[in-house]
Amino acid sequence: MRIVSCKTNRMYQPLGFGMDQATVSWIVEETNSQKQQAARVLVAADPKMGSILYDSGRSSELSSRATALPIKLEPRRRYFWTVQVWGDQGDTAVSAVNWFETGKRNEPWQALWITPDWEDKNRHPYLRKAFEFDHEVVSARAYVTGLGLYELEINGQRIGDERLTPYCNSFDAWVQYQTYDVTEALRKGQNAVGVKLANGWAKGPFGTFGDLNTPYVNDFALLLEIRATLADGKEVVVISDTGWKCHPSPIVADSIYDGEVYDANLEINGWSDADFDDSEWDGTREFVPDGLGPVTDRLSLPVLVKETIKPVELIHTPAGEWVLDMGQNMVGWLRIRIHEPQGRRIRIQHGEVMQDNNFYRDNLRNAKAEYVYISDGSERIIEPSTTFYGFRYAKLEGFSHPIRLDDFTGCVVYSDLETTGHIETSDPLVNRLFLNALWGQKGNFLDVPTDCPQRDERMGWTGDAQVFSGTASFNMDTYAFYVKFMHDVWQEQKFSDGMVASVVPTFSRHKPTESSFVGGGACAWSDCATVVPWNVYLHFGDKTILRRQYASMKAWVDWIRKQDARSGGRRLWTIGFHFGDWLALDGPVEGRPTGGTDNGLLASAYYRLSTNILAKAAAVLGKSEDAKLYAGLSEEIKQAIQDEYFSKNGRSTIPTQTAHVVALHFDLVDPAVRQRVLNDLGALFKKSNMHLQTGFIGTPILCRALSDNGDSESAYRVFFQEDYPGWLYEVIMGATTIWERWDSILPDGKISGTGMNSLNHYAYGSIVEWMYRNMCGINPLEEAPGFKHFLIKPEINGRLYYAKASLKSAMGLIESYWRRQDDNLLTLEIT
Numbered sequence: 105m106r107i108v109s110c111k112t113n114r115m116y117q118p119l120g121f122g123m124d125q126a127t128v129s130w131i132v133e134e135t136n137s138q139k140q141q142a143a144r145v146l147v148a149a150d151p152k153m154g155s156i157l158y159d160s161g162r163s164s165e166l167s168s169r170a171t172a173l174p175i176k177l178e179p180r181r182r183y184f185w186t187v188q189v190w191g192d193q194g195d196t197a198v199s200a201v202n203w204f205e206t207g208k209r210n211e212p213w214q215a216l217w218i219t220p221d222w223e224d225k226n227r228h229p230y231l232r233k234a235f236e237f238d239h240e241v242v243s244a245r246a247y248v249t250g251l252g253l254y255e256l257e258i259n260g261q262r263i264g265d266e267r268l269t270p271y272c273n274s275f276d277a278w279v280q281y282q283t284y285d286v287t288e289a290l291r292k293g294q295n296a297v298g299v300k301l302a303n304g305w306a307k308g309p310f311g312t313f314g315d316l317n318t319p320y321v322n323d324f325a326l327l328l329e330i331r332a333t334l335a336d337g338k339e340v341v342v343i344s345d346t347g348w349k350c351h352p353s354p355i356v357a358d359s360i361y362d363g364e365v366y367d368a369n370l371e372i373n374g375w376s377d378a379d380f381d382d383s384e385w386d387g388t389r390e391f392v393p394d395g396l397g398p399v400t401d402r403l404s405l406p407v408l409v410k411e412t413i414k415p416v417e418l419i420h421t422p423a424g425e426w427v428l429d430m431g432q433n434m435v436g437w438l439r440i441r442i443h444e445p446q447g448r449r450i451r452i453q454h455g456e457v458m459q460d461n462n463f464y465r466d467n468l469r470n471a472k473a474e475y476v477y478i479s480d481g482s483e484r485i486i487e488p489s490t491t492f493y494g495f496r497y498a499k500l501e502g503f504s505h506p507i508r509l510d511d512f513t514g515c516v517v518y519s520d521l522e523t524t525g526h527i528e529t530s531d532p533l534v535n536r537l538f539l540n541a542l543w544g545q546k547g548n549f550l551d552v553p554t555d556c557p558q559r560d561e562r563m564g565w566t567g568d569a570q571v572f573s574g575t576a577s578f579n580m581d582t583y584a585f586y587v588k589f590m591h592d593v594w595q596e597q598k599f600s601d602g603m604v605a606s607v608v609p610t611f612s613r614h615k616p617t618e619s620s621f622v623g624g625g626a627c628a629w630s631d632c633a634t635v636v637p638w639n640v641y642l643h644f645g646d647k648t649i650l651r652r653q654y655a656s657m658k659a660w661v662d663w664i665r666k667q668d669a670r671s672g673g674r675r676l677w678t679i680g681f682h683f684g685d686w687l688a689l690d691g692p693v694e695g696r697p698t699g700g701t702d703n704g705l706l707a708s709a710y711y712r713l714s715t716n717i718l719a720k721a722a723a724v725l726g727k728s729e730d731a732k733l734y735a736g737l738s739e740e741i742k743q744a745i746q747d748e749y750f751s752k753n754g755r756s757t758i759p760t761q762t763a764h765v766v767a768l769h770f771d772l773v774d775p776a777v778r779q780r781v782l783n784d785l786g787a788l789f790k791k792s793n794m795h796l797q798t799g800f801i802g803t804p805i806l807c808r809a810l811s812d813n814g815d816s817e818s819a820y821r822v823f824f825q826e827d828y829p830g831w832l833y834e835v836i837m838g839a840t841t842i843w844e845r846w847d848s849i850l851p852d853g854k855i856s857g858t859g860m861n862s863l864n865h866y867a868y869g870s871i872v873e874w875m876y877r878n879m880c881g882i883n884p885l886e887e888a889p890g891f892k893h894f895l896i897k898p899e900i901n902g903r904l905y906y907a908k909a910s911l912k913s914a915m916g917l918i919e920s921y922w923r924r925q926d927d928n929l930l931t932l933e934i935t
Contacts, residue, residue: 107199114583120207120283122401137191169890170646215343219391244332249281252304257376277595298376302490311611349385358490362472368480403588435547436517446481454495494558530905541869556862567629577643594656602659604630619680627707633660645890675744677707688799754780762802804870880909
């Protein structure tokens with residue numbers, strides 16, 4: 105027996121993360137036991153486990169998926185823990201020692217917010233301070249945040265490998281800081297700390313809606329506190345205050361959308377070294393963070409360079425351009441080895457597709473998405489640090505030497521999520537589709553689940569997050585990632601009387617309480633408040649996220665109830681703004697994106713779904729009165745939908761694919777008429793020659809609605825369509841991520857438009873949940889969340905010879921592998 109994957113709040117050794125309560129989990133492997141018979145968790149104040157703070161004793165009640173530690177967490181303290189497990193076959197094992205460390209929690213800051221004492225608020229600063237320790241450093245932590253982005257250095261050494269800190273959140277509700285172990289960077293004697301600041305999300309131009317030019321602040325600002333314990337036992341605190349010095353940095357300009365301009369000639373060697381002379385530098389002043397929320401322990405996972413890829417081709421275009429092909433639509437940036445003359449201006453532009461064999465970037469709209477580097481004449485490796493790009497192709501300008509592929513590396517950047525799922529089949533197109541969805545998740549899970557990573561948007565559209573959350577939680581351990589995002593959802597709700605915004609964070613100072621395109625309150629989009637926490641609970645079995653989000657979930661359902669009451673209290677949601685079945689192909693007016701399915705049905709269906717989820721969450725949390733209230737309301741909504749939109753024998757008043765798909769998947773009709781609804785859906789597919797016509801609401805659940813109601817043959821026929829519109833059409837057209845539109849690229853290779861045409865838009869990648877559940881047969885169960893128990897039920901199809909999926913679940917590795925031989929012998933292997 106061996107104990108692995110020991111996590112605290114679904115993270116490995118979290119440092120400085122916000123946690124109301126610590127919850128530990130583990131996986132048991134290499135054992136003949138069928139189940140965990142008992143476990144014992146120890147928590148100690150030291151790594152030798154000598155000073156015990158908590159001992160659960162041997163207990164059969166401890167869950168490997170989530171065991172809450174009933175200890176009071178103190179600020180700035182490291183806790184060590186182990187678990188011993190006994191199996192039902194008599195074997196036992198003890199884990200390695202694991203740890204987690206709290207941040208400042210509610211401890212007051214000694215540090216001051218500071219900003220350069222300059223009139224020019226757009227001049228990017230270096231900030232530094234020298235200090236001295238009279239003894240060796242035993243332990244030290246730095247607690248840091250900035251407005252907007254920051255990079256920390258101590259004694260000439262960059263601290264940590266995180267990028268784009270302090271990340272993207274609702275700054276008017278909370279500002280998160282990061283904690284760093286800086287023990288090894290500090291020393292007895294002279295020391296210096298330095299920070300570079302850039303625009304990022306808090307300060308620079310960002311946001312499709314609202315106050316684009318100044319989302320939150322106009323000033324660069326820093327808040328920093330270093331706490332060092334010295335060999336003599338004293339604690340010394342170094343803080344940001346008006347004694348710091350500042351100087352312009354080499355960052356000439358930056359923004360998330362437009363990119364970065366960096367002049368290496370403005371670099372100052374040794375600027376963060378202890379012995380650097382800063383006597384000629386400018387002073388700083390205190391900054392008052394008006395309109396910002398409190399500074400809070402971090403929730404964002406680290407954003408890292410998670411992998412690197414090499415370009416596959418250097419293209420000389422008919423227009424005379426030199427264009428790098430990375431072979432994959434990726435998110436991040438290029439790392440480049442250069443040796444150019446002093447003053448040489450290198451310019452890198454980024455795009456997703458070539459047109460007429462030339463570089464193209466018009467679908468990025470107003471985002472410049474470029475990196476400009478002005479050489480100081482030295483040979484070095486360069487890369488941007490204040491932005492990210494969504495691209496497959498990069499146009500290279502300004503190079504004086506022949507361009508070599510070996511000098512370029514693609515840095516793939518996303519949040520530090522563990523990949524947990526994989527699918528492989530006998531069909532290369534299906535395998536590529538799975539990879540396209542996975543790459544879409546990587547590219548759009550950069551701190552916030554964005555809709556797209558490349559154009560002048562890159563925002564947390566709640567509808568995309570909602571429909572993809574099931575697929576996402578198969579592909580990766582999303583628990584901590586969604587904890588942070590859903591925290592932002594709730595913070596924004598507090599400004600808007602419980603209404604959920606269309607994009608989170610909103611990046612707008614205007615917080616409406618009525619539904620609108622800009623404000624929110626749209627079905628399917630705002631229902632992320634209930635659907636995402638429930639999917640996370642279903643996949644990982646830790647009800648902490650339900651407890652954290654329960655007030656948010658209830659506030660959202662109660663907001664819908666108010667809309668219901670305003671329109672007569674019929675248990676229908678028929679008023680307000682809705683995106684509808686966005687980008688469906690069956691709309692009554694060509695070119696309009698809202699689709700042909702009545703918004704009243706769609707909104708009422710989500711009213712029912714969210715209310716039902718809330719009732720189930722209440723039951724899980726022991727809130728029996730709420731569970732009864734909302735379960736009853738859910739049934740009333742179901743009956744109202746039947747009365748309004750379906751005849752007694754199940755005929756829908758709305759003849760669209762999505763209307764029927766929603767009725768089946770959301771359990772809106774009684775069992776006696778489900779077959780009629782399924783038959784009518786089949787007739788609609790025959791009219792479209794077995795091609796989908798669905799949009800953002802219908803597409804994610806289309807194949808599941810068919811398969812789960814006994815028609816897997818139709819699900820496969822729709823899924824396998826290779827011409828427009830369909831998932832495999834994109835693959836055949838060369839897609840390496842998921843498109844925003846079914847016809848983003850036309851059959852002749854032309855892009856279909858520029859206004860709203862992302863080639864990395866993961867929402868339709870939600871088909872992968874059907875691939876895990878129905879094609880390969882791995883299904884979580886609500887009665888045993890976190891895969892404590894699960895259902896293996898693959899659906900075989902004649903086009904595939906085999907399909908296999910693996911999932912590193914909260915309980916351990918699950919594998920399902922079926923293969924079909926020519927003699928019709930079928931083999932199913934389950935691990």
